[in-house]
Amino acid sequence: MNPGNATSRPLAIVFASLAFAAVSSGSLAAAEPAKQLAKQIDQLAQPYIDSETVVGMSIGVLYGDKTLVRGYGKLSQDDPRKPDGKTIYEIGSITKTFTGLLLADAVAKGDVSLTTPVQDLLPDGVSLKAYDDESPIELVHLATHASGLPRLPGNFAPADGNNPYADYDDQRLADFLRSYQPTKNPGEAIAYSNLGAGLLGNVLAAHEKETYESLLAARITKPLGMHDTGIALKEELKNRLAPPHVDGGAPGHTWNIDALAGAGAIRSDVNDMLKYARAYLHPPKGRLGEAIETAWKIHQQPIEAKDFAMGLGWHVARDGETRWHTGQTGGYHSSIYINRKLNVAVVVLTNTATSETDALAEQIVRMLAGVNEKPREFAQYVKVSPENMQRYAGKFQLAPGAVFTVSVEGDKLMVGLSGQPTFRVYPHSDTEWKYTVVEATLTFQVDDEGKCDAVELFQNGVRQMAKRIE
Incomplete structure (x- = not known):
């Protein structure tokens, strides 16, 4: 449902x-x-x-x-x-x-x-x-x-x-x-x-x-x-x-x-x-x-x-x-x-x-039915420390009424969007994280001092920037 x-x-x-x-x-x-x-x-x-x-x-x-x-x-x-x-x-x-x-x-x-x-x-x-x-x-x-x-x-x-x-x-x-x-x-x-x-x-x-x-x-x-x-x-x-x-x-x-x-x-x-x-x-x-x-x-x-x-x-x-x-x-x-x-x-x-x-x-x-089935192999992701993840924690506004809420739970980075469930995203690099439930990527914008003030959503060929509000 x-x-x-x-x-x-x-x-x-x-x-x-x-x-x-x-x-x-x-x-x-x-x-x-x-x-x-x-x-x-x-x-x-x-x-x-x-x-x-x-x-x-x-x-x-x-x-x-x-x-x-x-x-x-x-x-x-x-x-x-x-x-x-x-x-x-x-x-x-x-x-x-x-x-x-x-x-x-x-x-x-x-x-x-x-x-x-x-x-x-x-x-x-x-x-x-x-x-x-x-x-x-x-x-x-x-x-x-x-x-x-x-x-x-x-x-x-x-x-x-x-x-x-x-x-x-x-x-x-x-x-x-x-x-x-x-x-x-x-x-x-x-x-x-x-x-x-x-x-x-x-x-x-x-x-x-x-x-x-x-x-x-x-x-x-x-x-x-x-x-x-x-x-x-x-x-x-x-x-x-x-x-x-x-x-x-x-x-x-x-x-x-x-x-x-x-x-x-x-x-x-x-x-x-x-x-x-x-x-x-x-x-x-x-x-x-x-x-x-x-x-x-x-x-x-x-x-x-x-x-x-x-x-x-x-x-x-x-x-x-x-x-x-x-x-x-x-x-x-x-x-x-x-x-x-x-x-x-x-x-x-x-x-x-x-x-x-x-x-x-x-x-x-x-x-x-007699078909020889092999165990599924799941993608391997890069390792990102919880300390590095923590700089992404906060809220980022994508549009009026649409806010990403990013949190760190143990060794997982979780992202929710207003009105939708929270999902885990998976690291393909230190700053690029992907959903598995939908074809979408989040790229966190980090400056030379390691501060993150925005995240970019890439989905369906469209890029949208969400600015940090908290």
């Missing part, structure tokens, strides 16, 4: 969509001895810990009728315990697959159809305009990112950038819907929309006179025995929530999501997420199994070359078989891949807000 329209900001923090390579179905790792498979996964995962790309991570794998769960790293700098299958994480946008399944369940129950206009489920006095009178936005459009709605509503203005969805309530959502005029018909383009997925969860819950969380429990998590999955965690589960971190390992923030809960509010652990994945590999009998089959089917074909086909909430990989989704909040990242043809599923959950682990999840799927 991306908290804002990143392209409108001076520093564009964009979490890229991944391109999944088609996997071979000629070799399945179901017969692989568990110890050997664990060793192979350990070899692929350990570089992420050694390079400090993530602080802690839990990995779950289904292959045939077998299950493997592994933990890596530590919960935090102050808590050396290794995460495991019961460690809880925020799963971010993987929530959208649950919302898609709630839609499929409502269809199986006969409450709605995929083509029900969203307007039919909105409360009295709230309207969702159509681009033209003959093309209303339907529920299926919300589940497949083909609604034409923007990524986020235009009145999204969080009071706390570290918890950006917390104050976006039903009233703000209703106010936006009343004022919004679509600029295209639904189905004309695929454009990822947290607003669309959140609205879908909102109207489905309201239609049943439930909250999103209570509907989730009644229709999905309780039937599947996912007792550690929810939104507002009970005390025992709170104690198992891994502390959040931003890219680079500095402390992050948990997110509380109100009206748009269906876009990214769920918290879960690997053990429960494997139950969820197994239900998609082998749907149970009854209405939930019927709903899973509906959610699994392709309901939206790609429109442009960059697009993925869509199930209900699920992206469909280029191989035409693998369903996948990823998620990110203010201190966590998640990935899930499910392939029925191979009879495998992979879940990777980490308490670090970095999309780097998506590549690891892909590697594990390919390895289960």
